[in-house]
Amino acid sequence: MADLDSTNKYPVMGISIEKLKPKRVRKNIELTLWERLYIFEIVRGMTITTKHFVVNMFGFILPPKGKKRAIITVYYPEEKVTLPPAYRGRPVLVMRENGTEKCVACGLCESICPASAISIIAEERENGERYPSSYSLDMSRCVYCGFCEEVCPKEAVVMSAEYEGLAKRDRNSLHYTKEMLLRPEKSVKDRLEYIRGIYSKCNY
Numbered sequence: 001m002a003d004l005d006s007t008n009k010y011p012v013m014g015i016s017i018e019k020l021k022p023k024r025v026r027k028n029i030e031l032t033l034w035e036r037l038y039i040f041e042i043v044r045g046m047t048i049t050t051k052h053f054v055v056n057m058f059g060f061i062l063p064p065k066g067k068k069r070a071i072i073t074v075y076y077p078e079e080k081v082t083l084p085p086a087y088r089g090r091p092v093l094v095m096r097e098n099g100t101e102k103c104v105a106c107g108l109c110e111s112i113c114p115a116s117a118i119s120i121i122a123e124e125r126e127n128g129e130r131y132p133s134s135y136s137l138d139m140s141r142c143v144y145c146g147f148c149e150e151v152c153p154k155e156a157v158v159m160s161a162e163y164e165g166l167a168k169r170d171r172n173s174l175h176y177t178k179e180m181l182l183r184p185e186k187s188v189k190d191r192l193e194y195i196r197g198i199y200s201k202c203n204y
């Protein structure tokens, strides 16, 4: 599908992708007295917000000559951002190199989905392997919780970085079939590495 391009490598808001790589969440941070007073932190936050506002506004009006643009916003859709692997976009099905789906139609994602957005029909191949003859996802119901990805024993469904084409006037056009959801494994490589990290360490 033309609107599902996930190959762009632009930095996000001027921040390199390297810096956006997921870090461990620090849960037990002790606030300093300075931070506990809050007022200074509020002032610091307002200063950052104001700085971005001023840079964006004057960047549009007076672009610096011969210099790189200082504007922080992205000219979407001409420019697109590469989202960090922690981003949960449209769930997609992972495809093997031979073009078949990794899904074994166990039904766990269908059972756990809180929005009942997934419907699967399971069948068996001649070699006894299970596969979904039909896998449909109703994106008008999906709440992007990622439970389907978390529960899948085969890394067969993952939350991709796809965010385009999800707002439609016709709800029926948000029904995705298996063929529409299949993506080559390499296109979701970053997300797969990320979920291996978070689900195997389980730090929450």
Ligand code: SF4
Binding pocket: 091, 109, 112, 113, 114, 115, 116, 117, 118, 137, 141, 142, 143, 144, 145, 146, 147, 148, 149
């Ligand atoms: S992300 Fe959540 S709501 Fe969406 S299909 Fe997966 S389990 Fe269902």
Ligand code: SF4
Binding pocket: 102, 103, 104, 105, 106, 107, 108, 109, 110, 120, 148, 151, 152, 153, 154, 155, 156, 157
């Ligand atoms: S949990 Fe994974 S293997 Fe099982 S039906 Fe869903 S996508 Fe397929």
